[in-house]
Amino acid sequence: MAQDVPVERRAVTERTFFGHPRALATLFLTEMWERFSFYGMRAILVLYLTAEVADDGLGLGEANANAVYGTYNAMVYLLALPGGWVADRLIGARRSVLWGGVVIAAGHYVMAVPVRWSVFAGMVLIVLGTGLLKPNISTMVGALYDRDSPRRDAGFSIFYMGINLGAFIAPLITGYLGEKINWHLGFAVAAVGMTFGVIQYVLGRRNLGDAGDGLPTRCSAPTAAGR
Known part of the structure; x- marks a missing residue:
């Protein structure tokens, strides 16, 4: 199987991103x-669930809405475990991130459909997609550097800035559109955000080198003589 070769080993004349x-x-x-799509949808989810039917909401009680919200968040992080297994054993990190992004976008588009069942179907898709994308994109960041590279921690710090930036902007946009105009428009904006993410990931794949391409190389089990 292909083994990840750190991208930083390329020629120093190659264009960089803040020196990385x-x-x-x-x-x-x-x-x-x-993260824009994730936090943008979360910002209006409970508000939509508890809004009166006359206001185009679902009219759920606060306790039920919070239970739905809590279950959704728990499943997002729980599904990271099988998502990592799928990448390690079946399709690799790079394809996991791509298909995870596609499924997440599909989930948000389903939520944008103005019917009562769409929010629950959409959340199921988002949970599945996030389980594929979230753990494996971090793995790919680590694969860009030699294991002992002094730039590795700085690279992750820059990467986390992207998380914080998306999480900061999303509620401002989706919150306004969802509360002031239409709930499903807010969900649609989250879908468009994830679509942008998938498009630029595909366009930028030539920069990834071998990071996340193929399955991880595993050491064979020790023999009796080597124990």
């Missing part, structure tokens, strides 16, 4: 838009 491998920009923007 150019591939970091691709992963930075992908994660930024994924």
Whole structure:
């Protein structure tokens, strides 16, 4: 199987992103838009669930709405475990991030459909997609650097800035559109954000080198003589 070769080993004349491998920009923007969609939808989810039917909401009680919200968040992080397994054993980190982004975007588009069942179907898709994308994109960031590289921590710090930027901007936009205009328009904006993330990830794949391409190389089990 192919083994990840750190992108930083390329020639020093190659364009960089704040002094880091150019591939970091691709992963930075992908994660930024994924967090934009994630936190943007979350910002209006409970408000939509508890809004009166006359106001185009679902009219759920506060306790039920919070239970739905809590279950959704728990499943997002729980599904990271099988998502990592799928990447390690079946399709690799790079394809996991791509398909995860596509499924997340599809989930947000389903939520944008103005019917009562769409929010629950959309959340299921988002949970599945996030389980594929979230753990594996961080793995790819680490694969850009040699294991002992002094730039590795700085690279992750820049990557986390993308998370914070997306999380900061999203509620301002989706919150306004969802509360002031239409709930499903807010969900649609989250879908568009994830679509941007997928598009730029595909366009920037040439910068990724071998990071996340193929399955991880595993050491064989020790023999009796070597124990």
